[in-house]
Amino acid sequence: xxxxxxxxxxxxxxxxxxxxxxxxxxxxxxxxxxxxxxxxxxxxxxxxxxxxxxxxxxxxxxxxxxxxxxxxxxxxxxxxxxxxxxxxxxxxxxxxxxxxxxxxxxxxxxxxxxxxxxxxxxxxxxxxxxxxxxxxxxxxxxxxxxxxxxxxxxxxxxxxxxxxxxxxxxxxxxxxxxxxxxxxxxxxxxxxxxxxxxxxxxxxxxxxxxxxxxxxxxxxxx
Numbered sequence: 001x002x003x004x005x006x007x008x009x010x011x012x013x014x015x016x017x018x019x020x021x022x023x024x025x026x027x028x029x030x031x032x033x034x035x036x037x038x039x040x041x042x043x044x045x046x047x048x049x050x051x052x053x054x055x056x057x058x059x060x061x062x063x064x065x066x067x068x069x070x071x072x073x074x075x076x077x078x079x080x081x082x083x084x085x086x087x088x089x090x091x092x093x094x095x096x097x098x099x100x101x102x103x104x105x106x107x108x109x110x111x112x113x114x115x116x117x118x119x120x121x122x123x124x125x126x127x128x129x130x131x132x133x134x135x136x137x138x139x140x141x142x143x144x145x146x147x148x149x150x151x152x153x154x155x156x157x158x159x160x161x162x163x164x165x166x167x168x169x170x171x172x173x174x175x176x177x178x179x180x181x182x183x184x185x186x187x188x189x190x191x192x193x194x195x196x197x198x199x200x201x202x203x204x205x206x207x208x209x210x211x212x213x214x215x216x217x218x219x220x221x222x
Contacts, residue, residue, distance in 0.1 A: 060207050067215035074220050076123075083212055085125040088132065092121045092222050093166055098140065104161015109154055116190070117141035119221050122166040124200070125212070131202030135212055136165030136178060138194040139221040145190055152192045156185055163194060182209035184217035193217045 067082035080087050098115040099107055119139045126132035140163065142148040154160050165178055182197040195216035197209045 060211050064211040064215055067211070068218045071215050071218035072220075076219060079215050079219070080123075080125050083125075083208065083215060085127050085133070085212070087123060088126050089124040090121060091166060092119070094119045094222065096120060098163070102161060102163045104159070106155060106161035106163060108161075109151060113142070113147050113150070115140050116143050117221075118163070120163070120166045121222060123216070126201070129202070131204045132200050133197050133204050133209060133212055134200050135195060135197045135216045137216045137219055138163045138165065140192045140194070141221075142190045142192075148187055148190045148192050152185060152187045155192065155194055165196065182206065182213045184210070184214035186217040188220075191221065193219065195219075 063082050063084065067079045070078035070082055077087055094117075096118040098110040098118050101118060101120075102110055117139070118141070121137045123135040123137070124132065125135060140148075140151060142151065155162070162178075162180070178196045178198055180196065184195040186193045193216075195213040197213040197216070199209060
């Protein structure tokens with residue numbers, strides 16, 4: 001459903017897109033180069049190369065559970081592999097300023113509740129068969145657990161705004177906005193993790209995109 005500012009609001013996980021003028025996900029300028037790395041099947045819709053109708057012999061939910069276990073251990077590449085993907089490129093930014101890096105009610109929250117840290121990473125992943133996605137992961141640290149819990153309740157709410165993901169230009173890619181439809185979040189003590197995913201090549205299905213975001217939300221801070 002649309003928010004009061006006209007942005008499309010995300011799916012069951014929450015989140016929202018950037019609206020006009022917001023940076024976010026990426027469209028790959030060289031999909032052939034991205035697709036040439038990695039191997040394995042990924043859930044795709046009809047017509048995509050590399051498989052069809054689910055993520056290989058096991059379902060997406062089973063792969064997601066395994067991917068989350070790997071992510072929790074800090075095994076980023078193992079997490080992608082559980083999802084039938086491999087990491088292609090990534091870029092990171094640490095110690096960003098929370099207020100200027102956010103919008104909507106999320107920015108208002110930061111204006112009243114100071115964050116202790118903000119780290120952002122952008123991953124490009126692919127299955128080696130032309131199907132690829134971009135995953136944004138944001139870690140927000142607070143001085144108190146209660147502040148982290150309050151922030152997670154807000155960021156998971158439809159239309160609450162967002163912490164702006166890193167732009168694709170940092171990976172040499174063109175920018176488009178994240179839709180917020182493929183979303184995952186987690187809280188570990190004083191830190192809240194926000195993850196979003198978008199397809200950038202081929203036919204990665206919505207279930208797999210959502211699972212990629214949920215897996216990424218278990219990654220520890222860089």
